[in-house]
Amino acid sequence: MTVALMWEARAAAGRAADLLAWVREREIVPEPPRRETFTAPGDRVLVITWWEAAPDDAGLPELPEPPPDLIRRPVHRWRFAQVES
Template identity: 55%
Template sequence: MTVAAMWEARAADGRAAELAAWVRESALPGLRGAAGLVRTELFSAPGERVLLITWWDGEPTAVADPPAALLGRPVHRWSFTSEHVE
């Protein structure tokens, strides 16, 4: 069973680059070597949003919360189970 875990945050005004750097420098190293981790992908989007998608064989490990000063609102998290791949 493959699970995609999505972690999405809206940065405080003007702090999207700092939030993305925090993900690269703090969150991702905390996930490396976790059992079942297959892949990670980091995205940015308009509106100061940063999205991290991780793929897992089995139950995902939670991504930590960034420092509150970097956030414009609380982090959103979703997990999805793969149903079909072509």
Template identity: 65%
Template sequence: MWEARAVPGRAGELLAWARSQRLDPSPSRRETFVAPGDRVLVITWWDTSPEGGPPELPSPDEDLLARPVHRWRFTRVDGHPAP
């Protein structure tokens, strides 16, 4: 999961930038969201983890960001026995 906050008024530019980014290999699923506060969120799903882990969206130019990009990685647990 990738989330960034644009400089006020530049969320459209940040959204366009995020949409233009390509990952290699491509995820099995990718969704992009916007939220109040000029935020853009990208969530990717991977069927298997590529060697070295899945690729990450980079950070856009700092002049577009109100703060550094946040990244989180989650592992699916639904359908698996509890540890």
């Protein structure tokens, strides 16, 4: 089954470019089959990784919490399981 992990953070004032750079420098080990990074208004950075795993697989690696000076609030994390369309 395909599982998507979403990681979203809101940058501290004036730190959006720094947060994006920090995210790009972070490796996920093991590397996911697919990883995409997005930005959005409000200085938000979103990373989605895709895995072939069970939805409740607690061992899937995720990006860590960024340094406190880069973010306005704790990171939001969601886990989604693919369903048939």
